[in-house]
Amino acid sequence: MVNFRKGLVYLLIAVLCVTQLYPLLWLVLYSLKNNEEILSGSFFALPKTPQWHNYSEAFHSGHYTQYLTNSVIVTLSTMVCVILFSAMVAFAITRFRFKYGNIVMLVFLLGMMIPMQATLLPLMIIFKNAHILNTRWSLILPYIAFSSPIAVFILSGFMRGIPNEIEESAVIDGANTYRIFWSIIVPISIPPVMTVCILTFINIWNEYIMAATFISKEALKTLPFGVYSFVSQYSTNYGDIGAFLIMGAAPVILLYFLLSDKITKGMADGAVKG
Amino acid sequence: MRCSFVFGLILSVYKEATVLKVLKVPAHTIAVFILPALLIYICIVFIPIGVSFYTGTLDWNGIGESKFIGFDNFHRLLFNDPFFWPSVKRTLLYAVASMVEIPICLLMAVLLNRYVRKANTLVSIYFTPVILSVVIIGQLWKTIYNPESMGGMLNGILVSLGLDSWTHNWLTEPKIAMYSIYLVSLWQYFGYHLLIQFTGVQNIPSEIYEAAKIDGADGFKADRYITFPMIVPIFKISIVLAFIGSLQQFDLVMVMTGGGPAHATDVISTHMYNSSFMSQQYGYGSAIASFLVVLCLAFTLVINYVMNKVERKYT
Numbered sequence: 404m405v406n407f408r409k410g411l412v413y414l415l416i417a418v419l420c421v422t423q424l425y426p427l428l429w430l431v432l433y434s435l436k437n438n439e440e441i442l443s444g445s446f447f448a449l450p451k452t453p454q455w456h457n458y459s460e461a462f463h464s465g466h467y468t469q470y471l472t473n474s475v476i477v478t479l480s481t482m483v484c485v486i487l488f489s490a491m492v493a494f495a496i497t498r499f500r501f502k503y504g505n506i507v508m509l510v511f512l513l514g515m516m517i518p519m520q521a522t523l524l525p526l527m528i529i530f531k532n533a534h535i536l537n538t539r540w541s542l543i544l545p546y547i548a549f550s551s552p553i554a555v556f557i558l559s560g561f562m563r564g565i566p567n568e569i570e571e572s573a574v575i576d577g578a579n580t581y582r583i584f585w586s587i588i589v590p591i592s593i594p595p596v597m598t599v600c601i602l603t604f605i606n607i608w609n610e611y612i613m614a615a616t617f618i619s620k621e622a623l624k625t626l627p628f629g630v631y632s633f634v635s636q637y638s639t640n641y642g643d644i645g646a647f648l649i650m651g652a653a654p655v656i657l658l659y660f661l662l663s664d665k666i667t668k669g670m671a672d673g674a675v676k677g
Numbered sequence: 678m679r680c681s682f683v684f685g686l687i688l689s690v691y692k693e694a695t696v697l698k699v700l701k702v703p704a705h706t707i708a709v710f711i712l713p714a715l716l717i718y719i720c721i722v723f724i725p726i727g728v729s730f731y732t733g734t735l736d737w738n739g740i741g742e743s744k745f746i747g748f749d750n751f752h753r754l755l756f757n758d759p760f761f762w763p764s765v766k767r768t769l770l771y772a773v774a775s776m777v778e779i780p781i782c783l784l785m786a787v788l789l790n791r792y793v794r795k796a797n798t799l800v801s802i803y804f805t806p807v808i809l810s811v812v813i814i815g816q817l818w819k820t821i822y823n824p825e826s827m828g829g830m831l832n833g834i835l836v837s838l839g840l841d842s843w844t845h846n847w848l849t850e851p852k853i854a855m856y857s858i859y860l861v862s863l864w865q866y867f868g869y870h871l872l873i874q875f876t877g878v879q880n881i882p883s884e885i886y887e888a889a890k891i892d893g894a895d896g897f898k899a900d901r902y903i904t905f906p907m908i909v910p911i912f913k914i915s916i917v918l919a920f921i922g923s924l925q926q927f928d929l930v931m932v933m934t935g936g937g938p939a940h941a942t943d944v945i946s947t948h949m950y951n952s953s954f955m956s957q958q959y960g961y962g963s964a965i966a967s968f969l970v971v972l973c974l975a976f977t978l979v980i981n982y983v984m985n986k987v988e989r990k991y992t
Binding site for chain 2: 420423424426429442498499501511516517518519522523526528544548552555567570605610611616628630641644645651652655656659663666670671
């Protein structure tokens with residue numbers, strides 16, 4: 404009976420592995436086939452000869468490196484700003500003798516319930532008037548804003564637990580506030596900063612709607628938007644589309660392969676503590 | 678969780694004991710630390726929402742003159758828009774569907790924890806779709822849903838099983854298009870909720886189970902009296918996340934169908950997006966956006982209230 408139950412569980416696990424992974428694997432096979440093989444509809448057959456040229460075609464005609472560079476620039480600048488600014492706010496809220504700390508916190512948390520899409524139209528109008536539509540700022544600024552609440556929440560949750568004695572001794576040793584922040588609080592807070600890094604990275608790297616709304620210049624498109632444009636442009640080169648999708652997924656998959664424990668832990672923390 | 682935290686904060690704003698904190702700093706230092714994030718935040722989140730409520734009262738196409746028309750847009754939205762209430766219904770149906778998924782994830786988490794030694798690896802595998810961009814997920818499933826003549830996998834499988842009559846144009850038949858999208862979303866977020874539940878199950882100390890075993894409770898009996906009550910807070914988080922996430926459901930629909938065919942897959946957000954950006958009715962689009970904000974706030978409060986009650990009852 405126990406063995407039977409165990410077998411059933413293993414079967415369930417295997418089925419789930421197939422449903423969760425096979426579509427991705429299928430896409431890899433798909434990307435190595437020519438149109439003829441794809442249209443013949445053999446969904447599990449290996450490609451007869453792997454069509455590696457699908458990748459080189461997609462790579463060259465799809466501006467892959469350009470999209471990738473844009474994504475890296477936007478994501479990295481967002482992450483640096485989010486971490487710095489949120490750590491500063493979290494520090495001020497939790498460690499300063501300051502009456503309105505909780506009100507500041509409240510402002511951030513209230514904003515968490517506001518759906519991002521509702522700001523698209525007004526933001527576009529505002530950005531247009533500020534002449535930053537179609538620049539990197541039009542992505543970085545909203546990305547910072549929508550990433551900060553959870554960052555402030557996680558960081559202040561951690562900083563609240565740092566014992567007061569640390570600052571007391573630092574003050575006695577003559578360190579000023581900036582020094583305390585930069586040389587004591589920030590180094591101690593590395594673990595929650597990592598969590599924030601992961602959450603921000605995954606969200607920003609994959610963001611599509613804002614990129615599609617605020618950017619129309621080819622030269623500034625980020626990877627998800629680039630993938631979308633490529634697919635609509637080359638809708639009949641099935642193999643190339645598959646290849647471009649794989650290349651679009653590759654950076655995150657690679658990172659996940661290297662850091663999967665950290666990433667799953669970060670995402671779980673983000674959900675549970677947020 | 679966030680929401681109950683907000684209420685706690687509102688109460689504590691007036692009680693906050695500032696005495697315990699060490700650093701007495703001048704006002705300009707406080708400003709240096711708080712203002713960068715706060716200013717960006719207010720300018721990008723709160724001011725646009727305010728603008729949105731205002732432009733919701735205008736008849737405006739975004740370029741020409743705008744005319745103040747009071748609540749006409751809202752009136753039209755609630756009473757004269759044949760596509761609006763169906764889109765609300767789809768949004769709520771989606772919320773229900775994603776909440777139904779969570780008990781399944783919990784069951785799976787319990788099973789994995791009990792029967793598999795290296796369950797972490799499996800959870801990481803199931804989690805893979807979560808980290809991918811919605812664009813990639815959407816395009817991948819679009820190719821899967823393609824007609825068999827275009828190499829679509831799903832129809833290909835059905836045909837090879839001899840179920841030709843079950844094949845469909847999954848994304849272009851109005852009756853099933855929405856369910857096809859629900860399925861993709863449930864597929865993508867399965868790993869996410871499984872991870873949350875699994876982390877919760879793992880955090881229950883094993884001593885409790887050992888003690889229960891001595892008292893004669895193991896297997897599903899132990900789950901009923903130990904796992905379930907101890908997992909309720911985590912379960913609640915998943916439910917709230919799934920519910921709020923589905924109210925804001927947007928990207929996937931935009932990528933896969935854009936709300937079509939003939940509004941058959943419109944959810945509130947895509948209806949808002951299409952009214953504003955496709956048909957250039959900025960005023961009307963803003964009215965829908967304002968409605969969405971109010972709806973999200975209201976439902977967040979309601980779901981938190983309900984879940985807190987549930988939590989108190991079972992723990």
